Amino acid sequence: MRIWAIANQKGGVGKTTTTLSLGRGLAARGHKVLLIDLDPHSSLTRAFGVPVEPVPEGVQELFAAPPHEIAALARHSDIPGLDYLCAQASLATLERRSANQPGLGLALQQALARHGEQHDYILLDCAPTLGLLMINALAAADRLIIPTQAEPLALHGLDGMVRTGEMVERSRKRALPISVLPTLFDRRTRAGNETLKLMQERHGERVWEDAIPIDTRICNPAALTVPLLGDDYPGRGMAAYRHALEWLLLSEAAQLERAA
């Protein structure tokens, strides 16, 4: 089982879109995949058509005493091999409510350890807040994937997220490889191209040498949710996500080989 955290302390950079697209790509390759929605805004949950009322069972129950098991909470999607675990709006106050319950930073990691090898890949769609949920995700993750908008203002957010990842790595004394996926890239603008160059200069091999382009087929302003696009969906955006997944799998294979 491999656990990927998809995180950035900035919102609207394509985290949920990336989680869904990579998840679909992995399922299309025959893997058993579980997507966990760790954002109280529940975009990923809603992409699967789950309404916010009545409140679905999900991540909140991993923090209950005693915690529920992932297998009992996860739902099958219509896509073979792709399961998901819902977020709830109440997660926004989890931190405040659990102030007198120590040890909750490892709740997700412990739930995943009990879950064992029932899925090949677990993808964690994080909220853009450096709080208890993000700490849980980074503690559990085998790798950190940072989607980052290819525009100048996003560079600070990227640097901050990289520092957070490195800090977690030092404190847990277990490697947390970082991969950066430039997203929402507009090839025609100088700002986009220069930002991409700067990202590569600052973060080197961690950065994918390509970028996910802005593709109007990915965003659907009429819908309030991130659309759940098929791995075979036409267009530059999804094609780029397929390439990004190949790169991620190749770099992971190289990391695992180095660690062996």
Ligand code: ADP
């Ligand atoms: P986050 O999870 O980081 O907040 P989302 O994945 O929800 O970001 O994306 C934010 C918005 O941008 C959504 O409306 C989404 O559909 C849109 N979007 C994401 N990636 C692309 C893209 N490559 N091209 C066009 N729109 C995109």
Ligand code: MG
């Ligand atoms: Mg999101």
